[in-house]
Amino acid sequence: MLHHLRGVRDRLAGVDRARVRCHCVLDALTHGIPFLVFESYSACPPRRVRNGENAAVRLEVIEERIKDLALGFPQAYEDRPWGDFPVFKVGENKVFGWAVVDDGAVHVTVKLTAEEREIAHLLPYVRTASYVGRYGWITAAVTDEESLEAACEWLRESYWLKCPAELKAAVEGED
CATH class of the missing domain: 3.90.1150.30 (Aspartate Aminotransferase, domain 1)
Known part of the structure; x- marks a missing residue:
């Protein structure tokens, strides 16, 4: 199962694996059945600034x-x-x-x-x-x-x- 999920993630992200994050969600709309959410995010983290x-x-x-x-x-x-x-x-x-x-x-x-x-x-x-x-x-x-x-x-x-x-x-x- 984990190998299959990695394949899905790789297809979604193309070659760049670092740009897709996957997490499992339990939602009231799915009646407690877990589903996976794939979201893309920037490969470049935001510039860090001191003191929040x-x-x-x-x-x-x-x-x-x-x-x-x-x-x-x-x-x-x-x-x-x-x-x-x-x-x-x-x-x-x-x-x-x-x-x-x-x-x-x-x-x-x-x-x-x-x-x-x-x-x-x-x-x-x-x-x-x-x-x-x-x-x-x-x-x-x-x-x-x-x-x-x-x-x-x-x-x-x-x-x-x-x-x-x-x-x-x-x-x-x-x-």
């Missing part, structure tokens, strides 16, 4: 990458109208996103099209945004590279949805 500051440093890096991307768009700027977190705007006071560090994650809120929202809600780290969710806004809890890449893509889309028509025309004219 690793999570805080990771969140700062994530927040900085989101902020750099948002402020890199044409005519984008940062405002803080609702407190101590950055709100990203374009044109004349048009909000296209914001980021809040809380509960071990950077929560990025952006506006998406209905189709993109539907797809985004399939991910476990995405929820409808508080207060503005009915207008097409979602919040993503960014904790790792995968969720960061998705949030950055959604931030680009949100910027494009909220930027003024003249700016869209100017950007498209440059291409």
Whole structure:
């Protein structure tokens, strides 16, 4: 049995055995029948920081990458109208996103099209945004590279949805 499980793990991981971790789970949904969960993880461990500051440093890096991307768009700027977190705007006071560090994650809120929202809600780290969710806004809890890449893509889309028509025309004219 163990040899068979190693074969499954090797097929899932390809050649790189170090990138798949297997563990047995007993779950109420399986009525106590154990099942195996295979999960991939980065072969490169996160950079170690003294005194347990690793999570805080990771969140700062994530927040900085989101902020750099948002402020890199044409005519984008940062405002803080609702407190101590950055709100990203374009044109004349048009909000296209914001980021809040809380509960071990950077929560990025952006506006998406209905189709993109539907797809985004399939991910476990995405929820409808508080207060503005009915207008097409979602919040993503960014904790790792995968969720960061998705949030950055959604931030680009949100910027494009909220930027003024003249700016869209100017950007498209440059291409």
